[in-house]
Amino acid sequence: MKILITGGAGFIGSACAKKLMDRGDKIIIIDNFNDYYDPSLKEARIKKFLKGYKFKLYRGDIRDEKLVEKIFKTEKIDKVIHLAAMAGVRYAIKYPKLYFDVNVMGSINLLESAVKYKVKNFVFASSSSVYGNNKKMPFSESDPVDTPISPYAASKKADELIAHVYAHLYGLKITALRFFTVYGPWGRPDMALFKFTKNILAGKQIEVYNYGKMSRNFTYVDDIVSGVITILDANLNFGIMNIGGDREEQLTRYIEVLENCLGKIAKKKMMPMQPGDVPSTVADIRKLKKLGWKPETRIEKGIANFVEWYKEYYKVK
Numbered sequence: 675m676k677i678l679i680t681g682g683a684g685f686i687g688s689a690c691a692k693k694l695m696d697r698g699d700k701i702i703i704i705d706n707f708n709d710y711y712d713p714s715l716k717e718a719r720i721k722k723f724l725k726g727y728k729f730k731l732y733r734g735d736i737r738d739e740k741l742v743e744k745i746f747k748t749e750k751i752d753k754v755i756h757l758a759a760m761a762g763v764r765y766a767i768k769y770p771k772l773y774f775d776v777n778v779m780g781s782i783n784l785l786e787s788a789v790k791y792k793v794k795n796f797v798f799a800s801s802s803s804v805y806g807n808n809k810k811m812p813f814s815e816s817d818p819v820d821t822p823i824s825p826y827a828a829s830k831k832a833d834e835l836i837a838h839v840y841a842h843l844y845g846l847k848i849t850a851l852r853f854f855t856v857y858g859p860w861g862r863p864d865m866a867l868f869k870f871t872k873n874i875l876a877g878k879q880i881e882v883y884n885y886g887k888m889s890r891n892f893t894y895v896d897d898i899v900s901g902v903i904t905i906l907d908a909n910l911n912f913g914i915m916n917i918g919g920d921r922e923e924q925l926t927r928y929i930e931v932l933e934n935c936l937g938k939i940a941k942k943k944m945m946p947m948q949p950g951d952v953p954s955t956v957a958d959i960r961k962l963k964k965l966g967w968k969p970e971t972r973i974e975k976g977i978a979n980f981v982e983w984y985k986e987y988y989k990v991k
């Protein structure tokens with residue numbers, strides 16, 4: 675199979691690329707290496723993490739309609755994993771137009787070409803943030819998600835709506851994957867685990883939001899990748915799937931595990947809730963489990979793997 679991965683220099687995209695190439699798929703990547711976070715980490719995912727692998731890389735923007743169409747035309751793409759997006763809730767509050775431009779208009783470019791060039795399956799990243807402040811836990815795919823609380827969440831919800839349109843009008847096979855807090859080696863510097871690790875090692879304070887009263891179904895990157903591939907192979911008609919860990923973990927426990935891995939106690943600065951953020955995200959994962967997928971990695975192992983990678987990458991003794 676020839677698979678286009680958008681955002682393939684990103685955290686999840688590069689991990690998907692590696693796993694798919696390991697099983698013999700051909701990979702085409704488009705990524706614009708933007709500086710939302712240190713682009714050298716994106717370069718390193720391509721040059722170090724994917725070292726020795728053969729794939730084609732387009733350095734470009736999914737908002738560039740002509741480029742997107744050219745890729746589909748010349749590469750004869752079988753399936754798409756669309757992960758390129760402006761991610762991150764807090765930055766979205768500052769730059770809402772950018773988020774809608776990339777996450778919505780960029781996605782439409784891809785959907786247009788996917789239809790035109792008869793792609794067999796289109797799998798894309800939505801987010802658990804679409805559940806907003808829903809009170810019913812765990813969050814299930816059939817719950818109403820009409821009250822997002824950040825521009826980021828609204829852009830992902832818009833993607834889901836547009837995806838349904840393309841499935842309905844053109845019969846495109848398409849699945850929206852609602853990822854729940856992904857973590858692991860080669861992760862994102864704007865996410866909690868990365869920031870905590872950096873600050874704890876430097877002896878600096880870490881900011882703990884909502885005074886620590888937060889919980890998440892943290893999801894290890896390999897479990898996300900196996901979920902994405904399960905859906906990629908399933909070729910389903912339009913649908914929405916949660917992909918999350920199977921345990922609700924308290925943020926305080928997550929920090930404790932990290933402290934154990936680092937052998938250092940964090941200096942914690944207790945902070946109020948951040949605008950746009952939600953106190954709890956717990957996933958109902960029964961739908962994806964029915965397809966044979968299940969999360970395998972507990973936070974004790976996943977955080978240890980992250981710390982090992984971090985120390986090696988940043989040459990921490």
Ligand SMILES: NC(=O)c1ccc[n+]([C@@H]2O[C@H](COP(=O)([O-])OP(=O)(O)OC[C@H]3O[C@@H](n4cnc5c(N)ncnc54)[C@H](O)[C@@H]3O)[C@@H](O)[C@H]2O)c1
Pocket residue numbers: 680681682683684685686687704705706707708716734735736737756757758759760761762776780799800801802852853854855856857862
């Ligand atoms: N990591 C998580 O916890 C999480 C949770 C929910 C949803 N998601 C979604 O999963 C997807 C992947 O997330 P990630 O954590 O790997 O983030 P990431 O930022 O590491 O990866 C996204 C990649 O897309 C690229 N990109 C951004 N805008 C682009 C554009 N206009 N044109 C081309 N490339 C562009 C970036 O350079 C980056 O390499 C995103 O859609 C994100 O919203 C992630």
